[in-house]
Amino acid sequence: MSFENYTDEMLKQYIIEAKKRLGSRLAIPAHHYINKDLVEIADFAGDSYKLAVDVSRSSAEFIVFCGVRFMADGAKVLAGENQHILHPEPAAGCPMAEMIDEETAEKAVEMIGKVCDREIIPLVYMNSYADSKSFCGRKGGAVCTSSNAEKIVRYYLDRGQSLFFFPDYHLGHNVAQQIGIDDSLVVKVGRNLTLEDGKNLKEGKMFLWDGFCPIHQEFDDEDVLLMRKNYPDAKIIVHPESRKSVVNLSDMSGSTQQIYNRIAESAEGSVWVIGTETTFVKRIADTFTDKKVLPLKTSPCKNMVKLTLRNTAESVKSVEDYIAGTGSLKNEVFVDKNLVENAKLALQKMIDIVEAP
Ligand code: SF4
Structure with missing residues (x-):
């Protein structure tokens, strides 16, 4: 079956009927920024944190994730061994998550550590790929979201530790202000691994990667x-x-x-x-x-709009074909096992800090 001549209404109808046929074997999470039609037929909708929690609680065997790639990656990290994560449009990435990778984050932490002569803990925003989360997991750091970043930053600062926060400069800067950290102790880390001039590097508390979301920086x-x-x-x-x-x-x-x-x-x-x-x-x-x-101003995310009724219907159809033994899963997400283990540590650290009394 091809969806070539299907209208949006027909695609929607197909997904709704397939959901009935597959029952609890299929779950469709949709991020808040995805188009309305998909959010309406999704099993759960939310921001990246809520979706991560919802996915971790889902026992569905097949999860068709309507969000950008780092979210599908994150779902794979949290998924059980028997769960398959499908991302309907692999080209839907996130420019902010792509502004750093594990290797660069590691170089930045080493460089800052040498300049400051102490250990620096990496803290990564949820909007990042599994390799960045994994790096934090193996270095004793954590993941954070925009709603819990303040609590997690305080946790480390209260223990006298300094942080490398990435990839979003603005979120880190806003949290530093909320906490009341003097601006001289908040240092931007350039993408060529340089440290901002005029700051107190020896005493620096938050070192912020120079990444940004083009939608919100607008x-x-x-x-x-x-x-x-x-x-x-x-x-x-x-x-x-x-x-x-x-x-x-x-x-x-x-x-x-x-x-x-x-x-x-x-x-x-x-x-x-x-x-x-x-x-x-x-x-x-x-x-x-x-x-x-x-x-405030028109600023759509060009990647979120890549998730459509058509590519979602194609992913769902591949699940039906796979179960019937007539085809393979389309755009299944795979994450290296070692990355999964360490990324889970960083996610668990976030949960432990947030849920501590
Ligand atoms: S809104 Fe910004 S952070 Fe979210 S996916 Fe789009 S570019 Fe990435």
Whole structure:
């Protein structure tokens, strides 16, 4: 069966019916930034952290992951031996996750350690590939998300340890400010492995890789000031992958899931300006029609849109063919066993820190 002449409605119908046929053997998680049609038919939707937790709790044999590649990678790390993870579009990567790899992270930590003459712990944002997470696992570091980064950074700093935070500079910078770390102790690490001038390197507490999300870095101070002027009654909420100055000019910041929950819980008639990915902002506006929801600026993720009803239907179809013995799984995700072991350590460390009383 080919989906060549299928309309979106027909593709949707096929996936819904296949889900009924496969029952609990199939699960479809979808990230919040994925198109609305896919989110509607998904088994669970959320940000990268929520999806990681949902996947780790799922016993489905086949997981068709509608998100970018690092998320499907992460699902594989958390999956059981008998679970197959399929990523419908392997070309859907993440430019931020690609701004560093294990080898470069290791060189950065060694270089900083030599300059500061002490051990530096690597801490990696969830938006990264398995090799980066694995590096943190084998060096006693952890993974963090935008909602728990503050708690995890504090955990290490309270023990007198200094951190190499990667790949997102802005998230690290915003967390450092939240914690109240003096700016002289927050050091940018250039992609050519240079350390920012004018900082106190010997005492440095957070060394931040110069990576960024192109979608959130798109927002600047003028965008906030303009929306503030045009919508004086609006509350402005932005994602912490935005620049520190943008966060400071806004009323609040929060992870994708926190933004969703904040709008869901807000009063009828309230006005919101949201600084995050456009597909998500549009869906919030369509979902909570009793509120006025506006984007801070149009900034869609070019990779998230690569996940479509068509390539998802093709992945689901390959599961049906595989079970029937007439075909193989399409775009199954594989991660090296050693990377899985160490990446799991870093993820477990995150859970232990977050759940500690
Ligand atoms: S929104 Fe940014 S961090 Fe998320 S997948 Fe797109 S580029 Fe990567």
